[in-house]
Amino acid sequence: MGIIYVTGHRNPDLDSVCSAYGYAGLMNMQDGDNTYIPVRCGHLSESTRSILEQLDIDIPEYKGDIYPKVKDVMLNTEHLIDAEDPLTAVAAIYEKNNPSAIPVYDKDEFYGLLTVDDITNWTMRELSQSSKITKIPKVKDIMTPQEEEVTSEELFDEGRSILQKSDKRGLAVYDDDRYVGFVTRRCFLKSPRNNVILVDHNEPGQSIRGIETANIVGIIDHHRLDAIKTSQPIFICSEPLGSTCTIVYQQFIRNNRTPDSVMAKVLLTGILSDTLILKSPTTTGEDTVAAHVLASICRVDLEEYGLSMFSRVGGLKDREPRAAISADFKTYSENGVKIGIGQCEVTTLNDLNDYSTEYLDALNEIRTLKGLDWAVLMITDVIHEHSALICTEHRANKHLPYSPIDKNIYDMPNVMSRKKQLLPEIIHAVGDK
Numbered sequence: 001m002g003i004i005y006v007t008g009h010r011n012p013d014l015d016s017v018c019s020a021y022g023y024a025g026l027m028n029m030q031d032g033d034n035t036y037i038p039v040r041c042g043h044l045s046e047s048t049r050s051i052l053e054q055l056d057i058d059i060p061e062y063k064g065d066i067y068p069k070v071k072d073v074m075l076n077t078e079h080l081i082d083a084e085d086p087l088t089a090v091a092a093i094y095e096k097n098n099p100s101a102i103p104v105y106d107k108d109e110f111y112g113l114l115t116v117d118d119i120t121n122w123t124m125r126e127l128s129q130s131s132k133i134t135k136i137p138k139v140k141d142i143m144t145p146q147e148e149e150v151t152s153e154e155l156f157d158e159g160r161s162i163l164q165k166s167d168k169r170g171l172a173v174y175d176d177d178r179y180v181g182f183v184t185r186r187c188f189l190k191s192p193r194n195n196v197i198l199v200d201h202n203e204p205g206q207s208i209r210g211i212e213t214a215n216i217v218g219i220i221d222h223h224r225l226d227a228i229k230t231s232q233p234i235f236i237c238s239e240p241l242g243s244t245c246t247i248v249y250q251q252f253i254r255n256n257r258t259p260d261s262v263m264a265k266v267l268l269t270g271i272l273s274d275t276l277i278l279k280s281p282t283t284t285g286e287d288t289v290a291a292h293v294l295a296s297i298c299r300v301d302l303e304e305y306g307l308s309m310f311s312r313v314g315g316l317k318d319r320e321p322r323a324a325i326s327a328d329f330k331t332y333s334e335n336g337v338k339i340g341i342g343q344c345e346v347t348t349l350n351d352l353n354d355y356s357t358e359y360l361d362a363l364n365e366i367r368t369l370k371g372l373d374w375a376v377l378m379i380t381d382v383i384h385e386h387s388a389l390i391c392t393e394h395r396a397n398k399h400l401p402y403s404p405i406d407k408n409i410y411d412m413p414n415v416m417s418r419k420k421q422l423l424p425e426i427i428h429a430v431g432d433k
């Protein structure tokens with residue numbers, strides 16, 4: 001049985017987390033041979049967490065990277081040898097296979113690793129003193145103490161180098177001071193690859209750290225395609241819909257499954273979040289149909305539920321500006337200009353004046369920190385379908401087709417989508433000389 005992680009992108013928004021949860025749930029029903037684990041590779045914003053908490057699900061756990069670890073290759077055998085056993089007890093184990101190390105227990109506690117070198121060294125020492133071995137020692141009497149150990153979370157490469165540097169054939173593996181297994185040189189012959197399905201993204205730069213060492217076994221997405229080359233044919237479902245959760249819903253239908261009420265609410269949450277309650281121009285007929293079907297399964301009023309979700313997001317003036325901008329910030333490179341575009345949703349733009357300076361300062365800090373040429377923040381009022389744009393100083397500002405409200409702040413009536421409406425204008429503006 002294999003483990004397949006299902007992860008969204010590094011800024012885990014609702015579509016990303018909900019589609020990972022939903023697709024893993026579907027695949028666990030479809031494929032009994034593998035276990036699909038939904039994870040998130042970034043930290044949740046407060047509002048995203050509070051919306052997920054009312055869904056009655058186990059929120060996908062944080063997984064910072066997908067690099068192979070010592071735990072992926074460590075060995076585990078049952079309790080075979082006791083420290084008090086005579087060395088002859090080891091013979092039976094050697095008849096079966098030729099382990100270079102065997103874990104030894106003292107009653108139920110792990111005692112240490114007996115290595116083939118311990119046995120050889122003892123035998124040689126005995127033979128050098130007399131030509132016959134007369135006395136059989138206890139296992140513990142010939143074991144040499146082990147100074148090095150590794151932890152199960154240690155990176156594969158790091159574990160290999162610790163073992164290479166030690167003069168031992170095997171090392172005990174610990175997890176929080178608890179013995180969990182052991183590794184021998186054989187474990188490190190080939191680096192394993194973790195299996196992963198990418199949802200709501202496909203670009204390696206937006207993915208979980210270490211993605212280049214993993215096997216990508218599937219992609220479910222609604223963004224432009226810029227994926228890593230794979231060595232095997234994989235399942236890809238990429239459609240220009242408003243939300244990845246809509247694609248996941250369609251996968252349920254395609255596999256003759258109906259999401260239950262909890263799952264329906266999870267998928268609905270992702271759809272309403274990404275499509276700004278079906279008002280964003282990225283919304284397609286398929287998103288609308290999916291959202292209505294899901295709302296009827298989980299018995300919620302679509303509009304009411306959507307508004308209750310966005311009301312949890314709260315006003316921008318109560319939030320820490322840098323965190324609020326970083327929660328959904330995407331970088332692009334166009335015409336040699338490095339651009340960052342953040343988006344925040346609000347339920348009113350009336351208080352824009354109260355926080356715009358603070359947010360512009362934070363935007364400038366993020367621009368410097370990320371080495372960008374130009375950073376902008378789109379603040380979208382999801383109720384009135386209206387946005388404002390705060391921009392750091394750049395020559396492209398004067399090419400934007402929006403009317404200025406204040407210095408470096410622009411009014412964008414009816415603009416809701418970063419991808420579909422703002423991004424083309426931004427690309428156009430940096431292209432204009």
Ligand SMILES: [Mn+2]
Pocket residue numbers: 015016200222242243244274
């Ligand atoms: Mn999405």
